[in-house]
Amino acid sequence: MTIGSQLAWDDTVLPFQLDRSDIRGRVARLDGVLDQVLKQHAYPPQIEALVAETALLTALIGQAIKLRWKLSLQVRGKGPARLIATDYYGPSEDGQPARIRAYASFDKDRLDPHADPFSQIGEGYLAVLIDQGEGNVPYSGITPIAGGSLSACAETYFAQSEQLPTRFAVTFGRSQTPGQPLHWRAGGVMLQHMPKASPFVAQGAATGEGGLLTHADILSGDEGENWNRANLLLDTVEEMELIGPSVQPTDLLVRLFHEEQPRVFDAQPVRFGCSCSxxxxxxxxxxxxxxxxxxxxxxxxxxTADCQFCGAHYELDPATVGFEAEKSPDA
Incomplete structure (x- = not known):
């Protein structure tokens, strides 16, 4: 593969469907977007890893939702990593890129440099917020921090709040192309069972951690078999297939799911972007x-004011701000 064809898939989300299994999905690769998100701040490695995983999940989830404006993920914890916040802005027009931004708040003195990044969150929750713009009531849902990763938390959210069996396979880290500087890169696959006619389909007691729902509580019979088969196939994916430059997402889908009849749709480009002004x-x-x-x-x-997402710095005349402003900003 040439470098040109490699870069064509960087910073994109590719939607697909497994026709045999009644499962939809997304393949995402973030490269320059992730670098731009992280270079705004000098985060410690554990915080960088949490921001990278959350940004990747945001790209996968945001593209899967019919979004008119913004999807936000917020990870709040009582540990050293107090807040990870990401926003995904849907494209304003067909063919336009979506935009992602992210930032973190943390207690540097409490961070354990030898601990797993996920453990730095501690007790807390993952919140999903969907804002479809003016005239629409924002939606929000939360799930507790559990399961050993933010990906597992997101899977629990969809099972519990949406009753949609969902699976993520993600990887992220620093990467280096020959002749290029070290930079962050992330890749992942999202699988999600097609919505049922009724959102209230789970029967019996929930079997997940803390009494939460899992896919086994929602699917049964042929649907359960199809879901399990697709997940077993996804289990065979290798990190370099998700993140590396040598396997295009279309080829990856054929490698993993050729017997499930994968069908791809138009890829969605993703860029770093902030809405501050x-x-x-x-x-x-x-x-x-x-x-x-x-x-x-x-x-x-x-x-003065500084944007936590992009670092933009604003300087304002105090006489032009507040509800008792003495003069207009244009004066």
Missing amino acids: EEKVRNSLSIYSAKDIAHMTTPEGIV
Whole structure:
């Protein structure tokens, strides 16, 4: 494979369907997007790994949802990794790329450099938030941190909240192409059973960790056999097939699922993108009085704000912000 054909699949999400099994899925590869997300901050390795996994899950899930505006994942914990937040903005027009941004909040002094990144979250939850834009009521759902990985948490969320059997196989880490600098790269596959007519199909007691639902509580008979077969095939995937440059996603699907009759659809490009703006900063400050704004004003006589996602820096005239602003921003 040439470098050109390799790069053609970087920063894309490829939707597919397994016609024999009634299962849909996504293959994602993040390269430049992940590098841009992480280079905004000097995160420790454990936090970088958590952000990388969450960003990859966000790309896979975001593309699987009929999204008009934004999907957000938030991982909140009581451990050193306090918050991992990601946003996926659906394309504004057909053929346009989706956009991803992410950031983390953590307690550096409490991080264990020898511990597994997932263990740094501690007790907490994974939240999925879907905002379809103005005029629509945002949706949110949560699932506890459990199962040993963020991918397992996401699988539990779909089983518990949506009653959709879902499986993720992901890998991520620092990679180096000959002649190129070391950089972050991630790849993964998402499988999801087609929705049933009724969302309330689970029967009997839940068998998952902490009394939560699993795919076995939702599927039975031929559907259960189809799901198990597809998962066994996915279990054979190798890390280098997910993340490496030598196997195109279309070839990967044939390798894994050729007997399941895979059918691919148009790939979705993904780019790094932030929605911050001076106008949004001003809107966020509009609830404050002139006295509050005075407390926020620096010795240099300006109000400053920094975007946690992209690092953009804003400097505002204090007389133009707050609900008691003395003059307009354009003055």
